[in-house]
Amino acid sequence: MLQGIAASPGIVIGKAFLMEDEELCLVQKEISKEDAKKEVIRFREAISKTRAEMIATQEKIYKTLGKEYARLSDAYLLILEDPLITRDVIKKIAEGVNAEYALFRILEKVIHSFEMIDDEYFRERKHDIQDVGKKILRHLLGKERRVLADITSESVIVAHNLTPADTISMRENLVKGFTTDIGGRTSHTAIVAQGLEIPAVVGLRNITGQAREGDVIIVDGNQGIVIVNPTAEMLENYRREQEIQLAQIRELEKLRDLPAQTTDSHRVTIAANIDNPEEVKSVLSHGAEGIGLYRTEFLYFNRSTLPTEDEHYENYRRVAQKMLPYSVIIRTIDLGGDKLSHLGLEGITVENNPFLGLRAIRLCLKYPSIFKTQLRGILRASAEGRIRLMYPMISGIYELRAANKILEETKDELRREGKKFDENIEVGAMIEVPSAALTADLIAREADFLSIGTNDLIQYTLAVDRVNENVASLYEPLHLAILRLLKTVVDASHNAGKWVGMCGEMAADTNFTMVLVGIGLNEFSVSPAQVPKIKKIIRNISLLEAKALVTEILNSTEREVIIQKIKRREFKGTNI
Structure with a gap:
């Protein structure tokens, strides 16, 4: 049994299809000045072929999953077009080495610099650089990688890593699940797999060394577990599962159109969290009553310039x-500013x-x-639908007032320009x-409403990094300090005549649902x-019983x- 990272939920049992990365034989060759010119031409031709391959992949992703998923391939194109990498490779060739070796040495240097980055999202981008580098090398060497089109029966993919080009072929090529040695929840492969709803586990370290072609594999994308050649008992258990x-x-599915209402007629709203516009379909199909958290960070990723007002507007309007x-x-x-420094933001240290x-x-x-550009996009889109605005990481009343001051300035600008927006747009604060x-x-x-972000609230309150395995056990949503804080926030909101929601992982955990209802939460916002x-x-x-439960646990130590x-307090049939 191998433990990895749950990248896309679901359970699948199938036979392994190995996409082993063929060792690309790189030999350093000394070349003359005349040959160096030819090597540069070879290098540029390999880049052109790689670019054409990537654009074809991007078009396929666009047709299959839509614009936002297609933008994931922009990162690959940006790497390919990076003038610094191209310049350094050409300089290396000028030193008298062949194109393959020059590219290898420059990529090695760039990848090492990415490994030093603390942030998970940007550290994971080293795999994108490796993938792009291998594509160019294959064109230089004239070698092809085994592809998913080779699959003739239902299979589970086993690979060191998968590119978006690999992943996008899965639905039409009998792929039922996949496992990789590397990758994390923020990797492009994981994001695309979630969009395709293919069970996946990544970050297994050495699944390619554990599995062989044709081995029976269980992929548990819920728990991040992979079992190679399971026993008959394991197979029976997972098939039952x-x-x-x-x-x-x-x-x-029968509950989709029914209200979230307790047995004594107390009504609660269940909304959904989304990361991009393409998820709206899933939100509606699962019966959510709105979007309680629309994360807008995707607009800033995988690009070299800041998003424009019109880009903001179009994405928000569509949703x-x-x-x-x-x-x-x-x-x-x-x-954080560190994630925007590559977009030309000055003064970031x-x-x-x-x-x-x-x-x-x-x-x-x-x-x-930067703030006003986004606010203008949000306000303009508010004329097209029911939009509410929410500020993250508010630490006190002064920040809320400062943000609202800029919001009012932005409204005045739009009025002078004669642009429509919802004059009474509701503004909330994340707690x-x-x-x-x-x-x-x-x-x-x-504020017009409050929304509790439990992921950070728990970390900051308990001084616990939930991804640090040495202290992860101390990350406890049921800690009395957390429960008391939640009660404080809910009571404060209700006393002011405002509603309060929750959009953190605690809201999505069915173990805590009854407690949160008892505390008085008005809205749960969870994954679709x-x-x-x-x-x-x-x-x-x-x-009534939920409130009684809260009273009991608040008096427990x-x-x-x-x-x-x-x-x-668990009820029959409520365990999911």
Whole structure:
């Protein structure tokens, strides 16, 4: 049994199809000045062939998944077009070495610099550079990689890594799941796999060394587990699990158009979180009542310039129109300055602790021109649908006021230009910093709604990095400090006559649903696939009992006691 990273949910059992990376034989050759010119021509021709290959892949992704997924290939094209890499390779060739070796040495240097980056998203981009480099090398060497078109029966892919070009071929080539040695949740392959709804586990380190062609493989994309050549008992257990999941999916589909209402008629809203416009289809098909968190960071990734006002407007307008009559909550940019420095942002320095540094609303307040561009796009789109606006990482009332001041300035500009927008657009604040939670009463007076971001709130409150395996066990959503903070925020919001939602992972965990209903949460915002699961729990509990449970656990001091109290309240048929 191998433990990796769950990249795309679902369980699949199939035979292994190995996409082994053939060792590209690189020999350093000394060449003359005359031959160096020929090597440069060979190198440029290889780049041209690689570019044509990538554009063809991008067009295929566009036709299959849409514009936003197609933009994932932009990163590959940007790497290919990087003048620094091209210049350095040509310089290396001029030193008297062949094109293959020159490219290898320059890529080695660039990849090493990426390995030094702390941020996971940008560190993962080293794999993109490796993929682009291998494509160019194959064209230089005249070698082809085994492709998914070679598959003739249902299979599970086993590879060191998969490019978007590999992944996009999966649906039509009998691929039921895939596993890779490297990669993370933010890798392009993982994102595309989620869009195609193919079970996947990545970051297995050495699955290519463990599996052979034709081996039976179980891929558990829910738990991040892969089993090579399972026992008869394991196969039976997982097949049973597959049947259970299929039955649950069919059962949950019946709830799609039913309200999220407790047995004593208390109504709760279940909305969905999305990362890009292409996910709207999934939001609607799973029965969500709106979008409670529209993350807008995708607009800033894989590009060399900042997104324009029109790009913001078009992306938000499309989502708002498709979601009518439901509302869409758009969160303004939640990135650190380090992630925007490559877009020409001046004055950005390396921070020792970027999670506590210049990011989210702090970045927007320091660079109001970037903030205003996004606000203009959001406001213009608000004339096309029911849009709400939300600021991330508000730490106190002063930041909310400063952000609203810029918002009002932006509204004035649009009025003078005669551009339409919703004059009464609702503005909310994310509560994900302890200082904001403790002053939620002040924030709630001036915000139209509050949304609790539990991922950061728990980390900041408990001083725990949830991805650090040495302290991950201390990341406890049921910690009394967290439960008390949640109650404080909800009560403050209700006392101000405002509603409060939650868009962190805690909202999506069915173990906590009853507690959150009892605390008084008005809206759950979760991944689209989780919507019917949360709805089923809510439809099987009563508000009265949920409140009684919260009273009990708030008076408990032992974690085990709290867990037992929650387990005793489990209802038949609510375990998903």
